[in-house]
Amino acid sequence: MLHPVNIDGTLGEEEVGVNFHPEDKIHSGWSLLGRATAVVGASRNGDDGNGGAEGHDMAKDEVTGGISGEELEAIQQTWGKVRAEDLCKAGSADLTEDNPSGVMSDQEAEGLRAYFQARDAYREAYSTIARAHNLVLKVSWPEASRPSEWEIIGYAQTLGKQDKIIKGHIPVVEYARELDRYSTRHIREFLNIPTDITLGTRALRLTVMRRLRPIYDLDEKQFWEAFWQCVACMNPFFWQVPRPSLTHPPQVITDSG
Amino acid sequence: MNGIHHGDISFNNLMYDSPAETGKPVGIVNDYDLATWVGHSTTNDDHTGTIPFMAIDLLDNGLKSRIPRLYRHDMESFVWVLAYITVANIEYKDCAIKISPPPKLGAWFRDGNQFDRGAHISAKHLLPLEYGKQVYDGYFRYLRVVREMIRYWVEFHQPLRDLKPILRPLRRGLPAHAQVKSSPSRSEDDNPADSLKQFITTVEKSLGEGGVQDGFAEVKGILLEAIETSAATIETA
Numbered sequence: 001m002l003h004p005v006n007i008d009g010t011l012g013e014e015e016v017g018v019n020f021h022p023e024d025k026i027h028s029g030w031s032l033l034g035r036a037t038a039v040v041g042a043s044r045n046g047d048d049g050n051g052g053a054e055g056h057d058m059a060k061d062e063v064t065g066g067i068s069g070e071e072l073e074a075i076q077q078t079w080g081k082v083r084a085e086d087l088c089k090a091g092s093a094d095l096t097e098d099n100p101s102g103v104m105s106d107q108e109a110e111g112l113r114a115y116f117q118a119r120d121a122y123r124e125a126y127s128t129i130a131r132a133h134n135l136v137l138k139v140s141w142p143e144a145s146r147p148s149e150w151e152i153i154g155y156a157q158t159l160g161k162q163d164k165i166i167k168g169h170i171p172v173v174e175y176a177r178e179l180d181r182y183s184t185r186h187i188r189e190f191l192n193i194p195t196d197i198t199l200g201t202r203a204l205r206l207t208v209m210r211r212l213r214p215i216y217d218l219d220e221k222q223f224w225e226a227f228w229q230c231v232a233c234m235n236p237f238f239w240q241v242p243r244p245s246l247t248h249p250p251q252v253i254t255d256s257g
Numbered sequence: 258m259n260g261i262h263h264g265d266i267s268f269n270n271l272m273y274d275s276p277a278e279t280g281k282p283v284g285i286v287n288d289y290d291l292a293t294w295v296g297h298s299t300t301n302d303d304h305t306g307t308i309p310f311m312a313i314d315l316l317d318n319g320l321k322s323r324i325p326r327l328y329r330h331d332m333e334s335f336v337w338v339l340a341y342i343t344v345a346n347i348e349y350k351d352c353a354i355k356i357s358p359p360p361k362l363g364a365w366f367r368d369g370n371q372f373d374r375g376a377h378i379s380a381k382h383l384l385p386l387e388y389g390k391q392v393y394d395g396y397f398r399y400l401r402v403v404r405e406m407i408r409y410w411v412e413f414h415q416p417l418r419d420l421k422p423i424l425r426p427l428r429r430g431l432p433a434h435a436q437v438k439s440s441p442s443r444s445e446d447d448n449p450a451d452s453l454k455q456f457i458t459t460v461e462k463s464l465g466e467g468g469v470q471d472g473f474a475e476v477k478g479i480l481l482e483a484i485e486t487s488a489a490t491i492e493t494a
Contacts, residue, residue, distance in 0.1 A: 115349070118348070118349035118350060119349045121349065121351070122349040122350075122351070122352065122353070122354055125351070125352045126352065129352065140290060142290060147292075147294060149288075149289045149290055149292075152261060152289040152292050152294075153289060155261075156261070156289075165476075165479050168276065168283055168285075169283060169284060169285050169286065170285060170286065171272075171285055171286075171287050210274070212272035212273065212274050212285055212287055213272060213273055213274070214268075214269070214271075214272055214273075214354065214356075215268075215271040215272055215273050215284060215342070216268060216342045216345070216347060216354075216356055217273075217347075217354055218273060218282055219395075220395040220396055220398075220399075221471065222273075222282050223342070224399060224469075224471065224472050224473075225282075225284070225471060225472030226271075226273045226282055226283060226284030226472075227271065227284060227335075227339060227472070228284070228472045228473050228475075228476040229283060229284035229472070229476065230271050230284040230285070230286050230335070231332070231335050231476065232476040232479055232480060233284070233285075233286055234263055234266070234286055234331055234332075234335070235449075235453065235480055235483060236328045236449045236453075237449070237450075237480075237483035237484060237486070237487040
């Protein structure tokens with residue numbers, strides 16, 4: 001059971017249930033720089049029952065993702081054009097005698113078609129799954145002294161109420177919980193291992209966030225626009241207002257269950 | 258300056274969502290796991306991040322100097338992410354999307370030990386030259402501007418004179434505009450306004466035609482306005 005996160009990053013009182021779908025592999029776990037972070041699909045309690053399994057089957061049935069001959073021709077023309085013009089402009093055109101205009105070969109066109117087919121299929125399947133599991137659960141073990149992700153995001157949300165460039169460009173945390181019971185401090189105490197306070201302690205934090213999609217899946221033009229929105233959102237001048245007084249150590253809700 | 262340094266701008270952490278109201282995708286910066294409050298007691302100068310996207314001077318100086326985290330480090334990371342996404346192989350298979358570096362830029366993603374660090378930094382230094390050969394078809398229209406953005410950061414860290422011995426053999430046969438221009442003057446390290454302004458100028462100068470301005474023009478306006486408002490606030494205070 002988790003707690004709803006208020007707009008300012010504090011945790012709510014009541015507990016809520018969230019269904020998790022570890023079989024949803026789209027957000028796989030990753031581990032970088034010793035951070036152990038896992039992300040699995042999730043949805044609100046009772047929203048969709050067995051949405052997970054259905055989602056997968058539906059995805060397989062619905063996906064056809066074919067490209068007609070006409071479409072392929074259009075793609076070929078556009079891409080051929082883009083390639084020749086932009087390459088020449090950029091000065092690195094690989095224009096040879098065999099390929100004076102930079103138009104792609106049949107083999108390249110076939111590869112491109114396969115690429116677009118696979119992309120359409122992926123997007124279709126992803127949308128279906130994302131409708132059923134519109135949340136993700138992030139499990140992480142950061143240093144307990146670090147401000148929690150939901151506090152930082154809560155702060156950003158507060159700022160975002162005034163700034164349109166932040167508003168909508170930061171993630172939304174729905175529920176969260178820090179489980180003291182699984183912290184390294186608790187485990188050390190339980191095992192009666194002498195605690196060196198300079199070592200700090202790691203805490204288990206669960207964060208449920210609205211599902212997002214990787215920016216590199218966007219079409220080029222949309223990607224370019226979204227990229228600049230990200231850059232703008234991270235500019236330091238919107239983050240200048242005085243930091244709110246944070247509760248440190250972060251709110252720990254003792255896990256008795 | 259108060260605020261947050263994200264500290265881990267990487268291709269994994271830039272995401273998008275399509276709000277139901279508009280259906281138009283909006284960019285979202287995700288994953289504040291490594292974010293630091295500037296001036297906060299728990300804030301340290303740990304060089305966190307995802308190595309391929311970390312600022313060159315955070316990597317280059319190693320442990321010799323404890324460089325404080327600066328806003329421009331995040332800004333530089335954005336450029337490495339942009340460079341990566343526009344050259345990466347993106348594969349779709351069933352319900353999965355996989356992104357991987359093109360084979361020739363392998364050293365950029367080598368992050369095993371201290372020896373790889375040199376190869377990694379060299380790969381970043383040479384990227385302005387390699388970039389044009391690697392860029393993925395759909396991003397050709399952004400080739401010029403992205404390359405200039407990469408060049409800006411490479412030259413920011415390493416003035417032109419230091420690079421000349423490396424570049425001379427490589428420059429032979431390149432068209433005039435692909436050759437390295439004079440180095441931009443290094444901006445004050447702790448002055449985000451200057452960093453940002455110089456960076457915007459660089460991007461603006463190298464923007465081509467054909468929809469490349471879309472997305473940037475609006476952001477530019479907002480950023481410049483923010484810098485001015487911020488300067489005015491500081492003066493009155």
